[in-house]
Amino acid sequence: MNFSWSYLLHGFAQAATPLNLAYALLGSLVGTLVGVLPGIGPTSAIAILLPLTTILPPIPAIIMMAAIYYGAMYGGSTTAIVVNIPGEASSVPTAMDGYQLARQGRGGPALGISAISSFVAGTLSLVGLTFFAPLLANVALAFGPPEYFALMFMALSLVVSLSGRALLKGLIATALGLLVSMMGLDPLTGEARLTFGTVSLMAGVNFISVIIGLFAIGEVLVNIERAVATIYENKVRDWLPTREDLKHSWGAMLRSSVIGFFLGLLPGCSPAVTTFIAYDAEKKVSKRPHLFGHGAIEGVAAAEGANNATCSGGFVPLFSFGIPSGPALAVLLGGFMMYGLQPGPMLFKENPDLVWAVIASMYLGNIILLVLNLPLVGLWARIALIPFPILGPMIILFSVIGAYSVRFLMFDVWVALIFGVLGYLMRKLGFPLAPMVLATVLTQMLETSLKQSMVLSDGSPLIFFTRPLAAVFMVLAFIMIAWGVWLQFSGRGKELAADDSD
Amino acid sequence: MRTQRMADMTSGAFLAALGVLSLVASYNIAGVTGEQLHPRTLPVFLSWVITLAGVALIFGGWRNQDESQTIDWPDKAGFKRLLMAMACMILYLLLIEPLGFATSSFLMLAFLIWYLSHYHPVIVVLLSLVTAVIIYFLFIQFLGLTFPVGPLGW
Numbered sequence: 001m002n003f004s005w006s007y008l009l010h011g012f013a014q015a016a017t018p019l020n021l022a023y024a025l026l027g028s029l030v031g032t033l034v035g036v037l038p039g040i041g042p043t044s045a046i047a048i049l050l051p052l053t054t055i056l057p058p059i060p061a062i063i064m065m066a067a068i069y070y071g072a073m074y075g076g077s078t079t080a081i082v083v084n085i086p087g088e089a090s091s092v093p094t095a096m097d098g099y100q101l102a103r104q105g106r107g108g109p110a111l112g113i114s115a116i117s118s119f120v121a122g123t124l125s126l127v128g129l130t131f132f133a134p135l136l137a138n139v140a141l142a143f144g145p146p147e148y149f150a151l152m153f154m155a156l157s158l159v160v161s162l163s164g165r166a167l168l169k170g171l172i173a174t175a176l177g178l179l180v181s182m183m184g185l186d187p188l189t190g191e192a193r194l195t196f197g198t199v200s201l202m203a204g205v206n207f208i209s210v211i212i213g214l215f216a217i218g219e220v221l222v223n224i225e226r227a228v229a230t231i232y233e234n235k236v237r238d239w240l241p242t243r244e245d246l247k248h249s250w251g252a253m254l255r256s257s258v259i260g261f262f263l264g265l266l267p268g269c270s271p272a273v274t275t276f277i278a279y280d281a282e283k284k285v286s287k288r289p290h291l292f293g294h295g296a297i298e299g300v301a302a303a304e305g306a307n308n309a310t311c312s313g314g315f316v317p318l319f320s321f322g323i324p325s326g327p328a329l330a331v332l333l334g335g336f337m338m339y340g341l342q343p344g345p346m347l348f349k350e351n352p353d354l355v356w357a358v359i360a361s362m363y364l365g366n367i368i369l370l371v372l373n374l375p376l377v378g379l380w381a382r383i384a385l386i387p388f389p390i391l392g393p394m395i396i397l398f399s400v401i402g403a404y405s406v407r408f409l410m411f412d413v414w415v416a417l418i419f420g421v422l423g424y425l426m427r428k429l430g431f432p433l434a435p436m437v438l439a440t441v442l443t444q445m446l447e448t449s450l451k452q453s454m455v456l457s458d459g460s461p462l463i464f465f466t467r468p469l470a471a472v473f474m475v476l477a478f479i480m481i482a483w484g485v486w487l488q489f490s491g492r493g494k495e496l497a498a499d500d501s502d
Numbered sequence: 503m504r505t506q507r508m509a510d511m512t513s514g515a516f517l518a519a520l521g522v523l524s525l526v527a528s529y530n531i532a533g534v535t536g537e538q539l540h541p542r543t544l545p546v547f548l549s550w551v552i553t554l555a556g557v558a559l560i561f562g563g564w565r566n567q568d569e570s571q572t573i574d575w576p577d578k579a580g581f582k583r584l585l586m587a588m589a590c591m592i593l594y595l596l597l598i599e600p601l602g603f604a605t606s607s608f609l610m611l612a613f614l615i616w617y618l619s620h621y622h623p624v625i626v627v628l629l630s631l632v633t634a635v636i637i638y639f640l641f642i643q644f645l646g647l648t649f650p651v652g653p654l655g656w
Contacts, residue, residue: 037640168555168562172517175551179524182548186531186541193531193541194524217591224587224618225576389619393611394633396591400598400607401637405647413595421588428573429509447544454538 008130011356015364020060024361027064028368031071035087036079036380037398042072042328050335058339059354063361065335069328070122070311070362073271074369077114077304082107082383083395085216087402089207089272089441090307093279095215096434097292097299104295107381108239113249113297114304115373116241120253121305122366125261125312130359133316141321143266145452146463150473151266152446155273157477158280159435161484169431170484177439178446180205187448200411207440209403213416214433216399218423220392228388239378241297249301252282256305263306264313270326271310272441276434278306312362318343319355506571507563514559521553583618590614602652603642608634 014020034045046065053061073090080091081098094114101110143151156174163170183194184204195201241249256278263274282302283292292299314325322343324330336343341351348355383391403416426433457463465471503509528545576584594610601609611630616623641647 168558172552172555172559175548175555179545179548179552182545189533189541191532191541193545194527196527221584221587225580225584227580227583227618387619389615389621390629392618393614396594396614397607397611397633397637400595401641401647401649404649405641408648410595410599413598417591417595428575429513430506431513450544451539459538 007352007356008360010353011358011360012363014059014353014357015063015361020063020357020361021364023056023060023064024067024365025368027067028071028074028365028372030064031068031073032075032369032372034068035072035075035077042069043331045072046328046331046335050331050338053335054338058341059357061339062332062335062354062358063365065332066315066358066362067365067368069332070308070365071369072328073308073311074115074118074373076307077118077300078111078380079398081110081114081300082380083216083391084219085395085398085402086211087208089211089437090270090275090303090310092211092215092272092434092437093275093303094300094307096279097294097296097303099219100293100295101297101300102381106238106295106297108377109241109245109297110300111377111380112239112241112374113245113301115370115377116246117249117253117256117301117305118308118373119366119370121257121260122308122312122369123363124254124257125264125309126359126362126366128261129312129315129362133320139265141317142469144467145449145456146467146470147473148266148269148449149446149453150464150470150477151263151269152273152442152449154473154477154480155277156435156439156442156446157480157484159276159438161480161487163432163435163484166430166432167484167488169429170435173426173431173433173436174439177210177436178443180210181207181440181443182447187444188451200409203407203409203411205415205440206403206406206412207437208406209412209415210419210440211437212399212402213419213421214423214426214437216395216402217416217420218427218433220395220399221420221424222427223388223392230385230388230391239381240374245297248296248298251285252298252301253305255282255285256302257309260306260309261313264310264325265316266325269310270441271307272438274310275303275306276438278302315359315362319347320344322347504572504575505569506573507566507569509573510563510566511560514556514561514563516556517559518553518556521549521551521556524549525553586617587614590617599650600652602654603649604634604638605652605654607637 015024030045030049031042034042045068049065049068053064056064076087076091077094077098080086080095081102084095084099086092086095098107098110098114101107160167160170160174163173179194181204183201185191185202186193192202259278259281260271260274263269263277264271279292279299279302282298283289283296286292286296286298288296314329317323317325318329318333322333324333333343341347341354399416399420400413403413404410406412423433426436453463454461463470464474503512525546528542528549531540531542531545533540533542590610590613594606597606597609608630611633612626615621615629616626619626642649642651
């Protein structure tokens with residue numbers, strides 16, 4: 001694939017035709033709606049709409065599906081910030097600070113920063129996609145199972161090391177998350193594990209149910225216990241971010257764009273991983289780390305920036321090698337194939353019109369989404385004004401919809417309820433929620449890459465230290481762990497711990 | 503479990519017991535010979551982590567003599583509200599399949615909104631009905647999600 005200004009300009013000319021622009025707008029709208037509604041993620045939305053797009057020519061159809069994908073990433077932050085329902089794992093770090101900000105009456109600025117950060121990171125990573133795709137895709141291909149394992153291990157170490165006073169509890173939450181996700185069948189051998197003879201557990205525990213339970217239902221239970229009148233005790237103060245908010249957030253937007261984009265290049269590295277890494281990296285460099293988890297606007301900026309940058313980064317391996325980096329892009333790949341297009345190096349040679357029109361439409365789509373989302377900030381933040389006795393039961397209803405619609409199993413809804421109670425107890429007893437969520441999300445990939453690495457090395461764990469990239473991640477992971485232990489036992493750790501909780 | 507100290511010791515004991523249970527279950531995982539990583543290896547490792555961390559939590563709680571750190575448990579009325587809400591949720595989940603998603607959602611919303619707010623029953627019923635109808639048309643009719651519909655087709 002060679003970059004050429006003429007291709008890009010031609011792409012813009014195509015994307016800006018009224019028809020294609022209309023489909024980008026429609027896709028962005030549907031995507032935002034899909035993101036806001038719990039229970040229907042971008043993957044299922046694209047899958048549902050895929051057959052309907054067959055009436056369209058390939059360019060507007062692919063433009064619309066791509067717009068649904070990144071539109072959903074914009075919308076996904078809304079419920080996380082406003083009512084603490086992270087519909088997917090990548091929204092969890094957003095919820096951790098965004099919801100606290102909303103409770104302080106600053107839901108508007110949190111939503112605004114989320115939209116601006118999504119726009120900045122989305123656009124920056126699109127520049128990366130446009131100019132550096134071939135080079136970067138080669139780097140991504142150098143990632144084998146040992147590198148993936150080391151990366152996941154580093155992500156988990158980061159989250160545990162930031163549990164502050166609750167380092168031991170963070171470790172327990174991580175181990176529990178990993179163990180819960182191991183219930184079911186072994187990914188390689190198909191052996192039943194920890195199912196206690198229960199057929200329902202054979203299919204495993206779905207992490208979306210775990211997230212919905214821990215955050216949404218757990219939070220509702222806390223509010224029911226306190227008989228709160230409104231979900232936020234404070235009145236909504238501001239609708240849009242202040243200059244101060246932007247000052248705190250711009251660095252986070254840039255850093256998370258870089259982290260999100262580069263990690264997004266790795267096939268299989270989902271936004272769930274990159275948002276946690278970007279969030280934790282931001283906490284590490286922040287001058288006010290004590291605010292993280294209590295309403296740090298830069299935390300929202302980092303999480304949302306990484307989320308969108310990862311999405312754009314994921315198009316590099318998809319376009320260059322035909323490798324989808326997640327389920328939503330896998331469905332999009334299906335869409336390409338439906339039109340007889342095979343993503344890969346030949347796609348750029350054989351269908352430059354389509355590829356560059358889609359890339360150009362993504363620039364326009366980002367602008368459309370910013371224009372769509374900023375005026376809606378006030379509307380979403382107004383949900384705070386609904387009395388809790390009405391909002392609380394509705395959150396339960398949406399949680400049930402969200403948990404059920406992943407696999408259409410009542411078992412998943414029960415899992416959400418059980419984890420709701422667990423989330424309530426974890427809040428009370430001082431166990432951090434984030435390590436458990438990340439562990440639950442990463443288990444399968446972590447385990448699969450570990451097993452594949454062991455096969456590659458004939459059982460020797462040295463493989464994680466003899467391959468340069470893997471070794472770098474492993475060393476970083478151990479540094480994080482040592483740093484966390486040092487924090488725990490040093491005076492500074494106690495200082496940080498005073499403010500640290502989920 | 504009013505103090506953090508007691509809470510740590512109690513949760514540590516619970517986790518240690520859970521770890522032991524998980525260890526027993528993990529050692530029962532069958533496997534194929536000749537694998538580089540047995541299916542039971544990671545569950546066994548994690549079970550040990552939970553068991554030992556649970557013991558460490560008991561020990562940490564026992565060493566922590568600070569009785570002033572308390573846990574913000576609910577009062578009697580708070581516990582009652584929690585239990586009622588939990589019972590309502592459990593009943594709701596039990597009714598989804600036999601009654602249908604929209605009907606059971608209407609009942610859950612009506613009861614819980616009334617119980618938490620004590621609004622006038624007419625307002626509660628109207629609010630729940632409108633929500634249930636919107637949810638039905640949006641998720642079942644428009645988005646085509648296959649929720650249980652029950653005998654009424656709702």
